[in-house]
Amino acid sequence: MNIACGIEYDGTDYHGFQRQPAAQGPTVQGVLETAIARIAGERVVVHGAGRTDAGVHASGQVINFHTTAQLAPEVWVRALNATLPPTVVVRWARAVPERFHARFSAISRSYRYTIWNDAVPTALLARFTYHRSQPLAVDLMAEACKFLLGTQDFGAFGRSPEDASHPDEAGPHHCIRTMLAASCFRYGPCIFCDFTANAFLTGMVRRLVGTLLLVGQGRLSLEEFAAIVRRAERSHPGVAVPARGLCLVGVSYPSELGLPEPPLMTPAAAWPSPVGAGAELQAD
Known part of the structure; x- marks a missing residue:
């Protein structure tokens, strides 16, 4: 059987999603494979939709694994949640086609x-937000998001895995991605920066947000931000923000697979769904 699951996790204490060749610490993939092996009585390999980095969270990660264990999807959910550590939760499970x-x-x-944008930091959400005390012009950050839409080279904000595995062949074409939606908006003391794309480069969202923060601080004009995007060069003043504020909130698949829609809520129940101010590119 090929089983797909929707996964939620607090990534604070994990060295990313992907299992590491060296024993650097626990990974989300590692604890999932250990739990599944205990239930199924066999070793499995877990594949994830997003290879989140160390400290990055997920409310809508999707995984799949192949197993000979003949268990119903609802049994997988109950058994895995009884076996996994409390920082990793299975939201749903489905049998999916072999392919x-x-x-x-x-x-x-x-x-x-x-971003927790308040003079006073937060204790309850400190693991899931990045505290910035100075006022930020969120309207300008939202305006800058318009320059991110469409298919273009995002090499200014991240690296392609292909560049690391084939350095002699690395080039701009490896950094081409299609940004479907991008927005920044305020909700109380929180500023949410939301991005939907066909795929992301390694470190792309964190450096995007770091550069948008310069716009919000008045240190970069909209024209300068647009030029950074257009030049697609890594040498610019935007730096990556900490991992703790980043969350993979959803993964979309063809409708014929019948998988649940990505969740609308982020890990803290008080946070709103990723809709509101900002720019969106509508599909034809």
């Missing part, structure tokens, strides 16, 4: 970065 792959079958992925 399904959580990463390669995905149409798009959505990330949210949350």
